[in-house]
Amino acid sequence: MTPDHVVIWAHAVIWAICAASIGGVLMRPRGIPEWVWAVLGAALLAGFGLVPLPEVAAAVGRGTDVYLFLAGMMLLAELARREGVFDWVASHAVHAARGSRVRLFALVYGVGIVVTVVLSNDATAVVLTPAVAAAVRKAKAEPLPYLFACAFIANAASFVLPISNPANLVVFAGAMPALPRWLAAFALPSLVSILTTFAVLGLISRRELRGSMATGVENSNLGTSGAIALGGIGVTAVALVTASALDAPLGAVTCLCGVAVFAVACLRDRAAFVDTLRSVSWTVLALVAGLFVLVQGVETTGLLEVTRRGVETLATWAPIPALLSAGAVTAVASNVINNLPSGLLAGASVAGLNGHDALRSAFAIGIDLGPNLSVTGSLATVLWLIALRREGIDVNAWTFLRTGALVMPPALILSVASILISQR
Numbered sequence: 001m002t003p004d005h006v007v008i009w010a011h012a013v014i015w016a017i018c019a020a021s022i023g024g025v026l027m028r029p030r031g032i033p034e035w036v037w038a039v040l041g042a043a044l045l046a047g048f049g050l051v052p053l054p055e056v057a058a059a060v061g062r063g064t065d066v067y068l069f070l071a072g073m074m075l076l077a078e079l080a081r082r083e084g085v086f087d088w089v090a091s092h093a094v095h096a097a098r099g100s101r102v103r104l105f106a107l108v109y110g111v112g113i114v115v116t117v118v119l120s121n122d123a124t125a126v127v128l129t130p131a132v133a134a135a136v137r138k139a140k141a142e143p144l145p146y147l148f149a150c151a152f153i154a155n156a157a158s159f160v161l162p163i164s165n166p167a168n169l170v171v172f173a174g175a176m177p178a179l180p181r182w183l184a185a186f187a188l189p190s191l192v193s194i195l196t197t198f199a200v201l202g203l204i205s206r207r208e209l210r211g212s213m214a215t216g217v218e219n220s221n222l223g224t225s226g227a228i229a230l231g232g233i234g235v236t237a238v239a240l241v242t243a244s245a246l247d248a249p250l251g252a253v254t255c256l257c258g259v260a261v262f263a264v265a266c267l268r269d270r271a272a273f274v275d276t277l278r279s280v281s282w283t284v285l286a287l288v289a290g291l292f293v294l295v296q297g298v299e300t301t302g303l304l305e306v307t308r309r310g311v312e313t314l315a316t317w318a319p320i321p322a323l324l325s326a327g328a329v330t331a332v333a334s335n336v337i338n339n340l341p342s343g344l345l346a347g348a349s350v351a352g353l354n355g356h357d358a359l360r361s362a363f364a365i366g367i368d369l370g371p372n373l374s375v376t377g378s379l380a381t382v383l384w385l386i387a388l389r390r391e392g393i394d395v396n397a398w399t400f401l402r403t404g405a406l407v408m409p410p411a412l413i414l415s416v417a418s419i420l421i422s423q424r
Contacts, residue, residue: 035283038290059296068251072258083226086131112153118237121154125384145205156197170343179244232261307349326362327416331370372408
């Protein structure tokens with residue numbers, strides 16, 4: 001066999017391993033957890049020598065900021081869940097709705113915006129969703145519109161700030177815009193995304209939102225520990241916005257804040273230490289690390305060079321078709337292989353592109369908003385589905401896809417188009 005044939009076979013094996021691993025992550029055959037498939041694929045690439053160990057280590061190392069960010073956020077979110085912060089918020093939303101299903105839908109959506117912006121889309125999926133599910137059960141309302149509100153706003157509001165989505169850290173790795181530049185680029189597209197998603201989802205759900213619901217739901221009490229957790233979230237939000245403004249590493253700041261709030265909570269309640277650490281889904285970190293290695297594997301086959309040439313070609317197009325194509329391609333890729341691998345490829349592909357800030361913004365919006373098409377699009381929607389399973393609620397992929405096919409495209413098109421206004 002000639003050297004060329006060896007390379008072709010090696011590339012074919014890499015693609016087969018990566019495809020099988022991503023398929024396992026998305027489909028979870030036999031209920032095997034997502035992280036197992038990602039780590040298994042990474043181990044096979046390393047074990048067969050398809051990706052040299054130094055490159056494996058480098059790929060895992062590139063995710064350090066993301067790991068720190070996720071660890072800090074998961075600590076905060078799980079502590080807040082344990083202390084009933086989200087149950088408290090959800091019960092107050094039901095009470096404030098005063099028997100109106102439409103008003104409750106708007107309130108849940110609004111809470112989802114706040115949680116996504118300051119705690120990330122994963123927090124909305126993991127901890128807000130179960131609280132909303134419990135609250136609407138007590139109110140005897142059809143749960144699906146409110147649960148969809150949690151899922152869709154988790155992605156629709158995920159580019160308001162750099163901290164709103166871990167994928168942002170991946171796409172802009174090493175080149176995160178300072179906060180003023182970020183807001184100048186994404187404030188209008190975010191507003192368009194949020195409003196369009198709300199309007200279309202509300203229109204789709206109009207039948208379920210008719211009429212009234214139970215009004216005798218008691219508000220949950222927020223004790224001292226809950227107040228500490230809520231205050232810690234507020235302090236963390238301020239710290240992260242400040243870090244964004246100062247162009248400081250967001251992962252390290254997030255982790256530091258999460259650990260500090262966790263430590264204060266444990267000083268008051270020692271049981272919180274074991275309970276919280278046991279409940280945090282640490283395997284998410286293994287999942288992300290495995291995905292980094294899988295992307296490194298496909299990069300060795302020359303895919304990155306192809307995507308870079310594609311980006312360079314788009315940069316020569318007229319603005320409107322270039323931006324819409326960039327958003328659409330990354331949105332489709334996110335739903336096929338998940339937005340974290342897509343974000344890694346997109347970030348590496350635009351790394352050498354000088355200027356063209358509008359095109360970079362379109363790629364980011366496709367990575368963040370595109371996953372609203374299917375449950376496999378982002379880590380947040382995968383976590384949302386897992387959270388629903390724990391609540392005994394079954395939402396199949398087809399039901400989500402039917403809704404996402406109506407909600408995501410108009411939000412994506414209008415958000416990407418609004419970039420042109422932001423860039424003026």
